[in-house]
Amino acid sequence: MENLRLRTWIAGLAIALAVVFIIPNFKDTSSIAWWPAKKLNYGLDIQGGVQLVMGADIESVINTTVVRQTTALKSEFEKENIIVKGFSTTNASTGAFEILVGSSADAKKVEELLGKNHAGSLQVMSSNAEKVEVKYYDAYMLDQKQTIIKQAIETIRNRIDEFGVAEPQITQQGTDRILVQLPGMADAEQAKQLINTTAKLDFMIVNYTKSSEEIRKLVDDAEKAGNYSMKTMKYTDYVAKLNTDLKGKIPDKTVVYFEKRDDAKNMEIGSTPLLLETDTNLTGDSLDNAAVSFDQYGSPEVALRFNPAGSIKFGDLTEKNIKKQMAVVLDKVVKTAPTINGKIPNGSAVITLGRGGNRQNIMDEAKLIATSLRAGALPVTLEQLEERRVGPSLGLDALAKAQFAAILGAILIMIFMLVYYKGMGVITDISLLINIVCVFAILGSLGATLTLPGIAGMALTVGFAVDANVLINERIKEELRLGASIQHALQEGYSRAMSAIMDSNITTAATACVLLYFGTGPVRGFAVTLLAGLATTLFANVFISKVIVDNLVYRFGIKKISV
Numbered sequence: 207m208e209n210l211r212l213r214t215w216i217a218g219l220a221i222a223l224a225v226v227f228i229i230p231n232f233k234d235t236s237s238i239a240w241w242p243a244k245k246l247n248y249g250l251d252i253q254g255g256v257q258l259v260m261g262a263d264i265e266s267v268i269n270t271t272v273v274r275q276t277t278a279l280k281s282e283f284e285k286e287n288i289i290v291k292g293f294s295t296t297n298a299s300t301g302a303f304e305i306l307v308g309s310s311a312d313a314k315k316v317e318e319l320l321g322k323n324h325a326g327s328l329q330v331m332s333s334n335a336e337k338v339e340v341k342y343y344d345a346y347m348l349d350q351k352q353t354i355i356k357q358a359i360e361t362i363r364n365r366i367d368e369f370g371v372a373e374p375q376i377t378q379q380g381t382d383r384i385l386v387q388l389p390g391m392a393d394a395e396q397a398k399q400l401i402n403t404t405a406k407l408d409f410m411i412v413n414y415t416k417s418s419e420e421i422r423k424l425v426d427d428a429e430k431a432g433n434y435s436m437k438t439m440k441y442t443d444y445v446a447k448l449n450t451d452l453k454g455k456i457p458d459k460t461v462v463y464f465e466k467r468d469d470a471k472n473m474e475i476g477s478t479p480l481l482l483e484t485d486t487n488l489t490g491d492s493l494d495n496a497a498v499s500f501d502q503y504g505s506p507e508v509a510l511r512f513n514p515a516g517s518i519k520f521g522d523l524t525e526k527n528i529k530k531q532m533a534v535v536l537d538k539v540v541k542t543a544p545t546i547n548g549k550i551p552n553g554s555a556v557i558t559l560g561r562g563g564n565r566q567n568i569m570d571e572a573k574l575i576a577t578s579l580r581a582g583a584l585p586v587t588l589e590q591l592e593e594r595r596v597g598p599s600l601g602l603d604a605l606a607k608a609q610f611a612a613i614l615g616a617i618l619i620m621i622f623m624l625v626y627y628k629g630m631g632v633i634t635d636i637s638l639l640i641n642i643v644c645v646f647a648i649l650g651s652l653g654a655t656l657t658l659p660g661i662a663g664m665a666l667t668v669g670f671a672v673d674a675n676v677l678i679n680e681r682i683k684e685e686l687r688l689g690a691s692i693q694h695a696l697q698e699g700y701s702r703a704m705s706a707i708m709d710s711n712i713t714t715a716a717t718a719c720v721l722l723y724f725g726t727g728p729v730r731g732f733a734v735t736l737l738a739g740l741a742t743t744l745f746a747n748v749f750i751s752k753v754i755v756d757n758l759v760y761r762f763g764i765k766k767i768s769v
Contacts, residue, residue, distance in 0.1 A: 407490025492516025517553025667739025
């Protein structure tokens with residue numbers, strides 16, 4: 207009984223969690239901080255919209271990276287008094303370049319400096335008295351290409367989120383392509399214009415003439431007077447209107463932008479207003495690169511490097527604003543606001559993220575900030591390769607038919623189980639309903655996108671879910687024919703059917719994993735739904751149905767269950 211009580215509690219808790227995760231699909235829970243806000247989204251094939259395939263001009267960015275690397279090396283050589291004649295970037299598109307020298311001694315010095323300062327990225331291919339051939343490591347170049355794609359995706363996502371498309375799907379396709387699906391959007395030209403807009407990066411000094419409490423009160427008063435908020439408007443429109451309303455109430459040449467709080471899911475739920483000076487004249491155009499690095503304690507941080515002109519501006523700005531905060535602003539959103547501890551004259555800076563909290567979370571934040579900074583400073587050129595427009599009427603019609611087919615199939619199966627297996631059929635139907643709820647809960651908690659193949663996967667889930675119960679019920683009937691007691695029949699029915707159930711589920715799961723790994727788009731959606739269905743089948747149609755019959759027999763003393 208103790209074991210049964212524990213299993214009953216586990217089943218009840220799991221069902222309660224499933225209900226919690228499925229509610230966001232029917233009711234907005236974003237205002238409740240602890241409640242999961244993710245929900246199941248409709249794909250392009252259901253509600254229509256625009257699908258674009260964009261090609262990223264990676265080659266030109268690699269060329270730019272090589273040119274910037276040679277500029278940085280020139281400064282390093284000058285500091286070390288190493289004489290070089292110049293650089294040849296003829297093969298820059300492959301990540302290779304030549305350093306022209308005047309003697310073997312100079313060539314050797316160049317090799318030593320590269321080995322000391324760039325051992326992880328640059329390798330010397332050959333060296334003589336005239337030149338040193340240098341190339342990026344293949345692994346480093348592969349990582350750079352992936353980074354470029356991530357930058358492009360980050361930029362596109364910023365643009366699309368600003369436009370207000372509910373659930374855009376932006377994914378990498380191959381090595382240099384990006385698939386953009388915008389469900390519910392009909393204007394392809396506006397989408398393309400939006401995607402190709404370059405992110406704007408600014409470095410701004412925090413103004414302390416008004417306290418945080420005063421700024422917050424001014425923001426609240428302006429919202430109340432104008433009857434608007436961040437939740438009811440697009441962010442850039444909101445910020446523009448707010449700063450118009452705050453004119454005369456905040457100092458000249460300042461603006462109010464917002465930073466998302468660490469404990470908030472999004473900007474609308476929790477944000478911190480910052481009063482920023484607009485005359486710093488330091489933008490992302492002055493930034494050469496931003497990358498994740500580690501301090502002496504191994505904690506992640508973001509390393510910045512400015513170009514020569516930017517280095518001078520950055521040095522002057524940090525010298526004049528020691529002990530003040532410098533906000534890193536991407537598309538009018540404050541990404542971080544570190545404190546300036548002293549003048550930084552060499553054009554290199556570090557954004558520290560603190561050493562407390564979860565290391566992986568800090569690492570993720572560092573990657574996000576670095577990617578965001580590079581997305582603003584180093585946007586990749588995007589070329590449209592493919593465009594498709596899907597009408598919403600076709601998607602909704604197909605959705606209605608698919609839903610009808612899935613529901614009809616489930617009802618017919620439930621009626622059959624009820625008629626054929628009687629009492630155990632009722633238990634099977636209850637387990638099946640719990641199974642379907644759990645599938646939706648899992649997909650919703652992942653923020654998955656429901657497509658027509660996904661609906662097919664759900665219909666298939668219903669089929670192989672009851673297959674497990676058919677095996678169990680037939681085994682119970684066989685035991686009862688042999689004269690076994692109800693307790694023994696139930697025990698043998700579940701235990702002896704498990705091997706066949708596990709075999710069928712494992713082989714199906716293996717197939718789904720192959721589809722998930724090698725498939726794309728709708729195929730992967732089908733595979734995800736199938737895997738979720740397999741997991742919930744073992745839980746609902748096996749575990750929960752066993753808990754139900756055990757409670758009926760051992761707790762409530764049922765002497766007979768019709769099968």
